[in-house]
Amino acid sequence: xxxxAALNREFVLDALxxxxxxxxxxxxxxxxLIYGLDVDxxxxxxxMTMTTPGCPAQDYILSGVYERxxxxxxxxxxxxxxxxxxxxxxxxxxxLAKAHFGIQD
Amino acid sequence: MVTLANRVSRWTxxxxxxxxxxxxxxxxxxxxxxxxxxxxxxxPGTLAAVHLLVIGWLLLLMLxxxxxxxxxxxxxxxxSQRLALLTLLAIEAGxxxxxxxxxxxxxxPALALALPAGGTAVLLGVLLAIFNLGVPLxxxxxLALPGRMVLSGLxxxxxxxxxxxxxxxxxxxxxxxxxxxxxxxxxxDHALAGLGGWFTLTAMGVSYKLLPxxxxxxxxxxxxxxCVHVLGAGGFALAVxxxxxxxxxxxxxxxxxxxxxxxxxxIAVMIxxxxxxxxxxxxxxxxxxxxxxxxxxAFGFLGLAAALAIGFAATHRLGAGAPLIIFLVVFGxxxxxxxxxxxxxxPFLTWLTRxxxxxxxxxxxxxxxxxxxxxxxxxxxxxxxxxxxxxxxVLAGHAGGLRPSLALVTLATVGLLIEYWRAWRGHYxxxxxxxxxxxxxxxxxxx
Numbered sequence: 001x002x003x004x005a006a007l008n009r010e011f012v013l014d015a016l017x018x019x020x021x022x023x024x025x026x027x028x029x030x031x032x033l034i035y036g037l038d039v040d041x042x043x044x045x046x047x048m049t050m051t052t053p054g055c056p057a058q059d060y061i062l063s064g065v066y067e068r069x070x071x072x073x074x075x076x077x078x079x080x081x082x083x084x085x086x087x088x089x090x091x092x093x094x095x096l097a098k099a100h101f102g103i104q105d
Numbered sequence: 106m107v108t109l110a111n112r113v114s115r116w117t118x119x120x121x122x123x124x125x126x127x128x129x130x131x132x133x134x135x136x137x138x139x140x141x142x143x144x145x146x147x148x149p150g151t152l153a154a155v156h157l158l159v160i161g162w163l164l165l166l167m168l169x170x171x172x173x174x175x176x177x178x179x180x181x182x183x184x185s186q187r188l189a190l191l192t193l194l195a196i197e198a199g200x201x202x203x204x205x206x207x208x209x210x211x212x213x214p215a216l217a218l219a220l221p222a223g224g225t226a227v228l229l230g231v232l233l234a235i236f237n238l239g240v241p242l243x244x245x246x247x248l249a250l251p252g253r254m255v256l257s258g259l260x261x262x263x264x265x266x267x268x269x270x271x272x273x274x275x276x277x278x279x280x281x282x283x284x285x286x287x288x289x290x291x292x293x294d295h296a297l298a299g300l301g302g303w304f305t306l307t308a309m310g311v312s313y314k315l316l317p318x319x320x321x322x323x324x325x326x327x328x329x330x331x332c333v334h335v336l337g338a339g340g341f342a343l344a345v346x347x348x349x350x351x352x353x354x355x356x357x358x359x360x361x362x363x364x365x366x367x368x369x370x371x372i373a374v375m376i377x378x379x380x381x382x383x384x385x386x387x388x389x390x391x392x393x394x395x396x397x398x399x400x401x402x403a404f405g406f407l408g409l410a411a412a413l414a415i416g417f418a419a420t421h422r423l424g425a426g427a428p429l430i431i432f433l434v435v436f437g438x439x440x441x442x443x444x445x446x447x448x449x450x451x452p453f454l455t456w457l458t459r460x461x462x463x464x465x466x467x468x469x470x471x472x473x474x475x476x477x478x479x480x481x482x483x484x485x486x487x488x489x490x491x492x493x494x495x496x497x498x499v500l501a502g503h504a505g506g507l508r509p510s511l512a513l514v515t516l517a518t519v520g521l522l523i524e525y526w527r528a529w530r531g532h533y534x535x536x537x538x539x540x541x542x543x544x545x546x547x548x549x550x551x552x
Binding site: 018023025052053055056057060061064065068071090102103 | 113173176177178179180318319321389390391392453454456457460461462464465466469471472473474
């Protein structure tokens with residue numbers, strides 16, 4: 001199956017902005033939780049982390065990533081790999097997210 | 106497809122609900138004048154209120170929190186969700202029997218057996234909880250500091266409940282009656298093991314994980330955290346152990362050991378408070394949420410209780426000052442920390458159970474959308490003001506002023522309870538009282 005022209009990394013990342021970390025109340029992309037993202041032949045491969053291991057919201061966030069990804073046109077599957085190295089820190093946030101939380105570089 | 110594994114403790118919110126009801130019942134007993142200071146510290150009403158506070162309110166609050174918190178720090182599930190339910194049932198039923206037994210003292214001798222029966226049920230509930238929490242804790246060794254502090258706290262919980270049960274047996278089983286007078290000397294050790302070794306050590310351990318997590322501060326506590334744990338656990342063990350031994354053996358060495366334990370506890374509390382200030386100061390999150398702002402009041406009361414305890418000990422008035430210190434620890438430190446943290450935990454668990462499965466499929470609110478923080482601040486302020494006024498009255502020798510002060514505390518408790526209820530019902534998220542309808546807005550920020 002060929003990948004639709006619009007289905008690329010940027011398109012998927014844009015869609016994942018709609019998935020939030022409920023505790024921090026901010027989207028997972030700008031929080032810096034997405035470590036890697038590839039799109040190949042309609043399959044989205046996400047490598048991501050959580051703000052802390054054992055987070056009770058982990059499965060809900062993973063489910064959110066899957067549901068948002070699989071809803072995109074042309075997507076056949078979404079695979080998610082959760083990693084803990086390197087550990088997440090607030091420094092991984094985008095400047096916009098840092099500004100939201102009042103974090104200085 | 107991602108399967109939603111059960112990472113949410115099913116019985117944590119019911120435990121909080123029961124705990125809050127018990128807290129209100131205890132406050133009602135005090136306001137009705139059935140307890141100290143209107144009656145003696147050993148009056149039936151006082152004993153009933155004290156156990157409603159420490160078992161009904163604080164124990165259920167802490168166990169409910171640990172049923173959710175221990176899987177977070179160990180990344181392992183509880184041994185059984187069903188055991189968590191049995192724990193709640195055993196403790197609440199046991200507490201009801203104990204309160205009935207206390208209130209029947211001197212009036213209905215036939216109900217006297219309710220005390221050891223209730224105590225046994227509470228002990229059973231506690232043993233179930235220790236097993237349920239111990240399985241993930243032992244499975245996740247080597248544990249980080251918060252886990253080790255919780256483990257130490259659970260050991261003190263066992264000692265506390267065992268001591269309590271021995272009091273109940275001596276009180277009601279005639280052949281054991283001669284030991285009652287001796288055992289009563291250990292009531293202080295019972296309180297120290299419970300309020301200090303169990304509640305305070307555990308609360309410190311939990312706060313060492315949650316505060317940095319919520320405020321985006323460094324989690325590693327280094328030497329300071331280790332000192333708090335070693336000095337705290339060692340100090341409580343020494344003070345309680347030597348205190349119990351002194352009930353049977355009059356030895357100068359035991360008194361020195363007991364005083365050394367008190368000193369170690371005081372140092373541990375001071376280091377802990379300094380470390381908490383460090384967490385607040387090194388946080389990355391400039392704008393912190395209401396529960397963390399208000400928690401500063403609870404930390405302040407821990408410091409005040411410790412300072413007064415040191416002052417009373419230095420002037421050899423520790424026994425006379427004990428009711429005030431217990432009041433500050435129960436209402437100011439532990440109660441204050443509990444009420445402030447519930448303001449975050451209840452909306453968070455509500456979000457997980459009510460909205461979590463919609464994430465990625467449509468509009469969902471944020472946890473922050475489930476509360477109106479500005480409405481909580483007057484209640485937190487009133488609560489801590491009431492505790493402070495009550496403590497000031499007792500310290501000034503006007504213990505009668507405690508009841509009016511407790512009226513403020515009770516009013517604030519009711520106010521906060523309404524806010525918790527609104528968060529759970531999705532009152533603010535939906536902008537209307539009907540919480541059954543899905544939220545009608547998207548709250549995701551875009552970078």
